Amino acid sequence: MRRQGATHSFVEGLVNGRVHNPYPMVSVILSISFVLLALVVLVSVAMSIPPGDLTRDPTAVAGVRIYIGFLSQVGIFFWSTTATLCLFVALVIPGRAQTRRIRGFFVAAGALTLMLGLDDVFLLHEHLFPFLGVNELVVLGVYGLCTVAFLLYFHKIILNSEFLLLTMALVFFGASVVIDVLDIEWIDPYLLEDGAKLIGLVSWTGYFFRTALAAVQLHPWRQASVLRATAPAQERLHMHPVPHAHSGMHQTERRVHSKIS
Numbered sequence: 001m002r003r004q005g006a007t008h009s010f011v012e013g014l015v016n017g018r019v020h021n022p023y024p025m026v027s028v029i030l031s032i033s034f035v036l037l038a039l040v041v042l043v044s045v046a047m048s049i050p051p052g053d054l055t056r057d058p059t060a061v062a063g064v065r066i067y068i069g070f071l072s073q074v075g076i077f078f079w080s081t082t083a084t085l086c087l088f089v090a091l092v093i094p095g096r097a098q099t100r101r102i103r104g105f106f107v108a109a110g111a112l113t114l115m116l117g118l119d120d121v122f123l124l125h126e127h128l129f130p131f132l133g134v135n136e137l138v139v140l141g142v143y144g145l146c147t148v149a150f151l152l153y154f155h156k157i158i159l160n161s162e163f164l165l166l167t168m169a170l171v172f173f174g175a176s177v178v179i180d181v182l183d184i185e186w187i188d189p190y191l192l193e194d195g196a197k198l199i200g201l202v203s204w205t206g207y208f209f210r211t212a213l214a215a216v217q218l219h220p221w222r223q224a225s226v227l228r229a230t231a232p233a234q235e236r237l238h239m240h241p242v243p244h245a246h247s248g249m250h251q252t253e254r255r256v257h258s259k260i261s
Helices: 002-018 023-047 051-055 058-062 070-092 097-122 124-131 136-153 155-159 163-182 189-218 220-230 233-238 247-260
Strands: none
Touching: 023 051, 070 097, 070 189, 097 124, 097 136, 097 155, 097 189, 124 136, 136 155, 136 163, 155 163, 163 189
């Protein structure tokens, strides 16, 4: 009964405190949808492209079998998952002075992931930027500089997290770029390049998942907010933090917490 009451109290507090007015979100949803549809119409008219070519699935437009581009399509899920995860955690963490650094870390990670993901999905450095007169190597160099700036600025947080996963991601991303630039003829460049990119992408997602989980689970603001939302008033001063279910993460969470608190 107590657990059910606590759950009810938490949900009631969540609804009353956060989700009492859906109309602003409705406006955001409709605005984003109309902007994208207007962009489709604009491009269709300006470039004499059938609207269906801009709205339908690429395999349906090209008339190819559904397995074409399988690995590339799977990669989209990892890019979008990582970007959404980082930006969501940045929104969940309160905007306080002691959490400003970790919020900035997740905002920057989400933006960097979104940038790299958009390039991967729409082949920006391979087709769009060269079409606009920008050399492919220049675009790759900009991406590299952005990544290095992220690593340097947030190096303290990174070094106190499971940075081996991030190192794996960077190594395999780098290998994929090198294979793409060298264009070695005596090996299958697509399998090696895309295989290395996939391993890097999964490692990238795994790293930010683990870091986000540690930040959300251990930080004292979470424990305090959960206690306030779930505990009866007379018991709030006597509650103790609940042990984490994943004991294997304790060491990592403590390292991350030492930098974000």
